[in-house]
Structures are given as C-alpha cells and as structure tokens.
Amino acid sequence: MKKYRMNRLFSKQGKCLDVAIDHGFFNEKAFLGSIENMEKAIHTIVDAQPDAIQLTIGQAEILQNIPGKDKPALVLRTDVANCYNPELPEYLFSQLIDDPVGQAVFLDAACVVVNLLRLPAQPELTHQCIENICALKPECDHYGMPLMVEPLVMQANEEKGGYMVDGDIDKILPLVRQACELGADIIKADPCDDVSEYHRVIEIAGRPVLPRGGGRAPEREVLQRTYDLVQQGSKGIVYGRNIIQHENPPLMTKALMAILHDDADVEQALSILKG
Numbered sequence: 001m002k003k004y005r006m007n008r009l010f011s012k013q014g015k016c017l018d019v020a021i022d023h024g025f026f027n028e029k030a031f032l033g034s035i036e037n038m039e040k041a042i043h044t045i046v047d048a049q050p051d052a053i054q055l056t057i058g059q060a061e062i063l064q065n066i067p068g069k070d071k072p073a074l075v076l077r078t079d080v081a082n083c084y085n086p087e088l089p090e091y092l093f094s095q096l097i098d099d100p101v102g103q104a105v106f107l108d109a110a111c112v113v114v115n116l117l118r119l120p121a122q123p124e125l126t127h128q129c130i131e132n133i134c135a136l137k138p139e140c141d142h143y144g145m146p147l148m149v150e151p152l153v154m155q156a157n158e159e160k161g162g163y164m165v166d167g168d169i170d171k172i173l174p175l176v177r178q179a180c181e182l183g184a185d186i187i188k189a190d191p192c193d194d195v196s197e198y199h200r201v202i203e204i205a206g207r208p209v210l211p212r213g214g215g216r217a218p219e220r221e222v223l224q225r226t227y228d229l230v231q232q233g234s235k236g237i238v239y240g241r242n243i244i245q246h247e248n249p250p251l252m253t254k255a256l257m258a259i260l261h262d263d264a265d266v267e268q269a270l271s272i273l274k275g
Contacts (some may be wrong), residue, residue: 001144002185008073008110009052009146009186015260016210016236018188019045019243019253020054022077026084034245038062041244046071048253052110054238057097060107073110075148076103079132081115083125088157092125096132101139112140113148113188116179118171120156130182137183149184150212151175165214167193169200177204188212188238195228202233213239219246223269226259236260251275 010016021041023031035041042062045053053063054075063074078100083092094115097103104112114136116129133149140147153171155164166172169192176189187209192198202209211229213222222242229237237256246252255273258264264272 002140002146005073005110005144005146006185009075010208010235011051011261013261014208014235015230016052016208017050017253017257017260018052018054018075018210018236018238019050019072020075020213020238020240021045021244022054022056022059023240024059025056025077025080027082028084031084031241033241034249044249045244045253048250050253050257051236054113054240057103057107060109064107074107075111075113076100076107076109078104078112078136079114079129081117081125083117083119083122083154086157088119088122092119092122094125094128094132096135100136101143101145104145105143109145111146111148111186112136113150116149116151116175116182118151118153118175120154133179133182133184140183140185146185147183148186148188148210149179149182150188151179152190152212165190165212167191169193169197172201173204176201176209180205180207186210190214191225191229195225195232198229198232198234208235210234210236210238213237213242216241216245219252219273220266220270222252223255223259223266223273226256227266227269230259248273248275 038059052073052075056077081094153166155166187205191211243252251273255269
C-alpha cells in the first residue's frame with residue numbers, strides 16, 4: 001500500500017515538489033508571512049500544480065475539499081515543536097498530534113512527515129523526536145502510509161538566532177542515517193554548505209531524499225541550488241517560504257517544476273519565472 005501512495009506523491013519521472021505551508025503550527029510570527037489567509041495561500045499553490053502540499057491537521061481539509069482529481073497530494077505534518085523562536089524557551093518539546101496516521105488516512109494523505117531535531121546541548125529534544133518516530137513507524141506500516149522524516153541540524157540560537165540551519169555535512173550525514181535506521185521511507189534533509197558533496201547524503205540515505213528550502217533567498221540562488229541538488233541525485237525538494245513568499249508563487253512553482261520534471265537548466269527556469 002505504501003507504493004500506491006508513493007505513486008501519488010512522485011511523478012512518473014520519480015520526482016516530487018512538495019510545497020510546505022505548515023509553518024503556522026510552530027507559534028512563530030515570522031513564519032506567517034504570506035500565509036495569513038490560508039484559503040488564499042492553498043488555492044494559489046493548488047493552481048500552480050506542484051506534486052504535493054505539506055499542511056497541518058487544522059488546514060488539510062482546505063486542500064482536500066477542493067473538487068477534482070488533479071489537485072496536489074497531501075503531506076500531513078504530524079508534530080508540533082517550539083524550537084524555532086529567536087530565543088529558545090526553557091522547556092523544549094516536540095509533540096505528536098493524536099492518532100496521527102489514523103487522521104492522515106481519514107484525510108486521504110499520501111504521506112506523513114515528522115521531525116528528527118538536533119540542537120546543540122538539547123539531547124532531550126532529540127530523544128522526544130526519536131520516540132515520535134518510533135510511535136509512527138508501526139502505524140505507518142500497518143496502514144501503508146509513507147513516513148517522511150526530517151533530520152534537522154540547527155545552529156545554537158544564541159549565536160545565530162532562531163531556526164538557523166547547520167550545513168556541516170559531518171553533522172547532517174549521521175542524523176540522516178539515524179532517520180533511515182528508524183524507518184524513514186523518505187528523507188527531508190537540509191542542503192550542506194558545499195552542495196557538490198550532497199551525493200554523500202543521497203548515498204547514505206539509500207531512499208528518496210527531498211532537500212529543504214530553508215529561509216528566503218534570491219530567486220537565482222534558489223533555482224541554482226535546486227538544479228545542483230538534482231544533479232547530485234535528489235528526488236525533489238520541499239520548499240515553503242521561497243515559494244509562498246515569492247512575489248509570484250505560481251511562476252516560482254512552475255520554474256522549479258521545470259527543473260525537476262523537464263530537465264530545465266537555471267536560465268530556462270529563470271525565463272519561466274520572468275513570464
């Protein structure tokens with residue numbers, strides 16, 4: 001059954017653009033830019049026809065209530081964390097929603113996603129994430145639900161502020177491998193500082209890897225990084241703010257889809273973006 005849902009998530013070329021607009025889950029005002037009106041945001045992305053949209057339990061019905069068979073697949077976020085704020089709170093947590101796989105089946109999701117967080121000097125948070133994955137894995141197997149795990153290595157908040165990625169490949173590789181050992185079917189991982197080394201992440205995962213987009217960046221940089229990651233062997237991307245906060249989200253989606261599905265280069269993708 002997992003194969004059936006994976007077929008909905010990935011194109012015939014075996015690639016996936018998952019647009020993440022689940023940021024409202026994390027109680028951080030900076031994440032709400034361009035998604036204040038979720039009805040509008042979701043319909044905007046649906047019209048651009050990516051492969052998937054990543055949503056929370058409270059917003060997924062907006063997507064699934066849209067009639068027709070051509071809408072993007074649903075990737076359901078299953079965990080809430082509080083580590084994304086500029087200053088870390090005294091108590092950190094990562095908590096699963098109740099009956100996550102049952103709710104995903106009810107909502108006709110094609111995949112569920114969960115974090116595997118690594119923050120400096122916060123082993124308890126990583127332990128909570130491991131417990132979450134361990135709880136999800138047998139339920140996902142029982143219902144034939146693909147499990148996407150997000151190994152996320154973050155820098156110390158006191159040095160860089162909230163939600164800053166650590167691109168050290170020597171930290172990314174073991175966390176990606178741990179996610180695989182815990183049973184991930186799909187890996188959603190950060191790019192490393194030197195994208196030319198990303199084939200090492202692909203190799204150590206041994207299953208589809210969808211790099212994350214992270215914070216906002218100039219459009220040429222986003223397109224170049226996407227192209228380079230695909231050349232390194234990634235099976236797609238999971239981008240949020242670099243799509244939904246772009247001045248023209250539908251054109252940015254089409255430009256990225258062209259790189260993934262049509263083997264477009266950066267200049268061709270830029271020409272799409274310029275309309």
